[in-house]
Amino acid sequence: MLWSFGDHEMLSMTHALIAGAGIGGLSAALSLARRGLTVSVFEQAGGLGEVGAGIQLSPNASRVLHHLGLEKALEPVGFLPQAVEMRDWRSGRLLVSSPIDDAFREKFVYPYYHVHRADLLRVLERAVRAQPGIELLTSSRVERIEPGDAGVHVEAGGARHRGDLLVGADGIHSTVRESLFGAEAPTFTGNVAWRGLVPTSAVPQDLVRPAASVWWGPRKHFVHYYVRGGELINCVCVVEKDGWEVESWSERGDLGELRADFAGWHETVRLLIDNLDPNACFKWALFDRPPMPVWGLGPVTLLGDACHPTLPFMAQGAAMAIEDGAVLARCLAECDVVAQGLRRYEGLRRARTARVQAGSRRNARIFHLSGLPALFRNLAVGRASGRVMDWLYGYDALDPDPS
Numbered sequence: 001m002l003w004s005f006g007d008h009e010m011l012s013m014t015h016a017l018i019a020g021a022g023i024g025g026l027s028a029a030l031s032l033a034r035r036g037l038t039v040s041v042f043e044q045a046g047g048l049g050e051v052g053a054g055i056q057l058s059p060n061a062s063r064v065l066h067h068l069g070l071e072k073a074l075e076p077v078g079f080l081p082q083a084v085e086m087r088d089w090r091s092g093r094l095l096v097s098s099p100i101d102d103a104f105r106e107k108f109v110y111p112y113y114h115v116h117r118a119d120l121l122r123v124l125e126r127a128v129r130a131q132p133g134i135e136l137l138t139s140s141r142v143e144r145i146e147p148g149d150a151g152v153h154v155e156a157g158g159a160r161h162r163g164d165l166l167v168g169a170d171g172i173h174s175t176v177r178e179s180l181f182g183a184e185a186p187t188f189t190g191n192v193a194w195r196g197l198v199p200t201s202a203v204p205q206d207l208v209r210p211a212a213s214v215w216w217g218p219r220k221h222f223v224h225y226y227v228r229g230g231e232l233i234n235c236v237c238v239v240e241k242d243g244w245e246v247e248s249w250s251e252r253g254d255l256g257e258l259r260a261d262f263a264g265w266h267e268t269v270r271l272l273i274d275n276l277d278p279n280a281c282f283k284w285a286l287f288d289r290p291p292m293p294v295w296g297l298g299p300v301t302l303l304g305d306a307c308h309p310t311l312p313f314m315a316q317g318a319a320m321a322i323e324d325g326a327v328l329a330r331c332l333a334e335c336d337v338v339a340q341g342l343r344r345y346e347g348l349r350r351a352r353t354a355r356v357q358a359g360s361r362r363n364a365r366i367f368h369l370s371g372l373p374a375l376f377r378n379l380a381v382g383r384a385s386g387r388v389m390d391w392l393y394g395y396d397a398l399d400p401d402p403s
């Protein structure tokens with residue numbers, strides 16, 4: 001395809017196929033459609049429901065979502081926290097607080113949201129379904145991928161589809177990744193995450209601050225924050241554990257085991273665990289992969305967890321997937337040839353996503369220190385936090401700096 005992608009009419013003749021309708025696939029579809037491409041999104045599941053859990057969306061992600069016209073839809077479901085706070089697991093002592101105040105808002109412009117995943121997916125799905133030029137096909141697992149000189153064919157949902165490009169946004173066990181580079185199992189990190197929700201009305205008023213609170217303890221940590229406009233408190237409880245490696249959004253956990261894991265922790269943490277909805281408490285083994293040197297070949301590329309699965313300890317996995325879609329769309333608009341646009345996108349994204357993957361892994365070690373190293377950490381913490389936010393939250397995926 002040798003025409004200029006800067007020409008809107010030509011872009012509208014370009015058809016993108018996306019495998020996976022998670023946060024990454026849906027936001028990429030919207031970003032591509034905004035640049036004039038037509039898009040088919042294939043999702044293996046019959047619907048896009050998500051089990052109860054929250055997600056933090058920092059300004060680098062909300063910048064893209066607002067640009068996609070989702071500000072109004074996010075407003076009623078998002079919760080706007082006032083700070084990110086780190087606390088000691090036993091005493092509850094505040095170790096460091098990064099305020100999300102007027103100075104923060106002035107600097108990063110776009111909001112820091114806490115949202116329920118199901119709410120975010122609903123917002124994205126509605127926007128996708130309302131967007132002419134995007135078709136969303138559920139119960140359509142992408143199985144067979146045939147890249148060629150004149151685009152790419154896939155088999156999905158029993159039919160054969162043709163596109164000018166294919167984006168594998170199909171998660172950590174990506175079929176598209178495997179078809180390009182062969183099978184390679186992700187690595188179990190030794191961490192298990194429990195996720196669940198507490199109705200805000202179930203706990204004493206003012207028990208939980210309007211902040212993302214992270215409690216650091218030996219070989220464990222506990223995170224909580226409000227979602228659904230403050231109606232619910234999302235809890236993520238991470239424990240180092242061997243011998244349990246099930247990775248699923250819907251594996252129910254046993255609250256008795258979770259209580260035993262956090263026995264001896266501060267009463268706020270224990271009270272939240274006691275009030276978790278037992279029917280909506282899920283357990284998730286955390287896997288990752290090292291950064292990939294190559295993300296795509298010919299008319300095929302990868303996006304989100306398919307190419308850079310990221311531990312949740314910087315709360316940035318979905319944010320990176322959302323950024324990917326915006327950069328991809330821009331690169332396609334700026335290059336004359338599809339494959340050139342895809343390689344340019346990959347080149348712009350590799351270093352940043354690898355840095356976030358490494359930072360998230362490092363945080364797992366820092367959060368879980370014990371004894372003397374934990375004491376030194378508590379003394380030193382706070383000095384670097386402002387600088388961290390600058391490179392992370394100040395990034396503009398709509399106009400990424402190639403340097």
Ligand SMILES: Cc1cc2nc3c(=O)[nH]c(=O)nc-3n(C[C@H](O)[C@H](O)[C@H](O)COP(=O)(O)OP(=O)(O)OC[C@H]3O[C@@H](n4cnc5c(N)ncnc54)[C@H](O)[C@@H]3O)c2cc1C
Binds near residue numbers: 022057141142175193
């Ligand atoms: C406990 C926990 C907390 C987290 N908290 C945060 C946070 O606060 N902030 C943040 O930014 N990130 C967070 N993350 C990370 C974030 O959830 C992921 O990075 C993000 O969901 C990745 O999105 P994705 O669209 O790339 O992949 P996925 O969400 O995995 O979506 C992939 C989609 O592809 C579909 N699919 C798979 N194979 C096929 C196929 N062959 N054909 C068609 N469809 C297919 C799947 O059904 C799925 O719908 C957290 C992760 C965990 C585990």
